[in-house]
Amino acid sequence: MLSAALLCLVVAVSDGDTLKLRCGEPGAYRRLTVRLHAVDAPELGQPFGRSAKRALADIAYRKTARLDCGQTDRYGRRVCEVWVAPASCTDARCPKTLDVGLAMLTVGMAWWSRTHASEQSQAERGRYSFAEREAKARRVGLWAERRPVPPWQWRPAHPYPR
Template sequence: MMHVLFVLGVLQTAAVHADFSGEVVGVLEGDLIEVRHRQQAERIRLNGIDCPEKGQPFGTGAKQAVIALVFGKKVTLKIHGLDKYGRTIADVILPEGTNVSRQLVKDGWCWWYRKYAPHDSILETLEREAKNAKMGLWADAAPIPPWDFRRNRRGQAPEWIEMDSAPVEVMP
C-alpha cells in the first residue's frame, strides 16, 4: 500500500510540474503573468529574469512590454518548478518560438537574474548587449536592480555591500 501511495505522489508531483500551453489572461508585473490552465488562471514567474518593481523606474514600461508580447496569446510553458511563493517558474514561449524572458532582457526591460539562473549564458550575453546599447532601463545612468530596490524598501542593505568585510581604517 505504501508503494502505491508513493507512486501516486510522484505522479501527482510530475503532473504539477509538467509543461503545458494556455492563453495569457493577465500580466501582473513584468516578470509575473497569469495563464489559463485547467480552467483557472495560474500565476507564472518568468524564468531567469527580474523586472523593475511597481513604483520603480521602468516598472510600468516593463509591464507594458510584457502585455504587448503575450497578453491574449496562447503560450507554451517549459516548467522549472515552483518559487518560494508557490508560483510556477517557467520559460514562456510564444507561438512563433520567441522566449519571452530572452526578449525582455534583449530589449532592456529587465535584469538577468543571476541568483536563480547563474549558468544562463544566453541571458548573460543579451543583458550585456542591451546594456552596451543603452536599451530600455540601461538608458538610466545607474539603474537599481529590483532585488536591491526590494531590500532598500525593507530597510536592508543592498546585496552589493559586503557586510562581512573588514572595516576600512582611515588614517588622519
Template sequence: MIGVSDGDTLTVLSKGHPVKVRLANIDAPEKKQPFGARSKQSLSDLCFGRDATLDSGKQDRYGRTVAVVHCGDVNANVAQVRKGMAWVYPQYNHDPSLPAIEAAARNSRVGLWSERDPLEPWLFRKERKARSSYLN
C-alpha cells in the same frame, strides 16, 4: 495568457484554471521603479492574447509556477532582457545565454539601460524592506 502583473509575472489559463507564472532567470523592475510600468507593458505586448507555452517544473515560495514562457514563437524571458526590460537574475539564472544578451542591451543603452544608474530590483526590494523595518 490572461493577465500581466508586472514585467516578470503573468497569469495563464491552464485546464480552465488561472495559473500565476514567474518568468525564470530574470527580474524586472518593480512597479515603483523607473521602467516598472514599461516593463509590464512590454510583457503584455509580447504575450497578451497569445497562447503561452511553459517550460517549467518548479514553484516558488509564493506558489507561482517558475517557467521559461514562450508566447507564440517568442521566448518572453529572453525578449524582456533583450529589450532592456529586465535584468538577468544572477542568483536564479540557469540560462547561460542570458548574460551576453543583457550585456548587449546594456551596451546599446536600450530600455532601463538608458537610465544613469538603474537599481537592480532585488536591491530595491532589500532597501525598501530595510526602510520599512527601520520605521516600525
C-alpha cells in the same frame, strides 16, 4: 529543471516578470500565476517598472504560451520558461519559438537573474548573458539610466505595498 510543457492563454500581466494564465479546456479551466524563469524586472514602483509591465504585455498578452515549469516560488507562483509565437506570426498554430524572458532582456526591461543560472543550460546562459550585455551597450530600456537599481537591491528599502 523543467517538467512537462503546458499550453495556456495569457490573460493578465501583473508586472514585468509575472503573468496570469488560463490553462485547460472550457469548463475545466485552471488559473495559474507564473513568474518568468531567470529574469527579474523592475518593481512597479521603481523606475521602468510600468514600462516593463507594458513590454511584457506587448510580448505575451492574449497569446497562447507554452510553459516549461519547474519549482514554485515563496509566493506560490510557478517559475516557468514561457514561449510564445513571434509577433510576426498571426496564425494561432504558429510554433512557440519566442522565449519571453530572453525577449525582456533584449528590450532592456529585465535583468538576467544569475542566481538561477545554474538551472539553465550553458547555451541558455550564453543567450541570456549576451542579451543583457547588448541591451546595456545599446542603452535601451532600463539601461538608459546611468545606474539602474536592480529590484533585489530596491525591494529591501521599499517593503510592500509597492
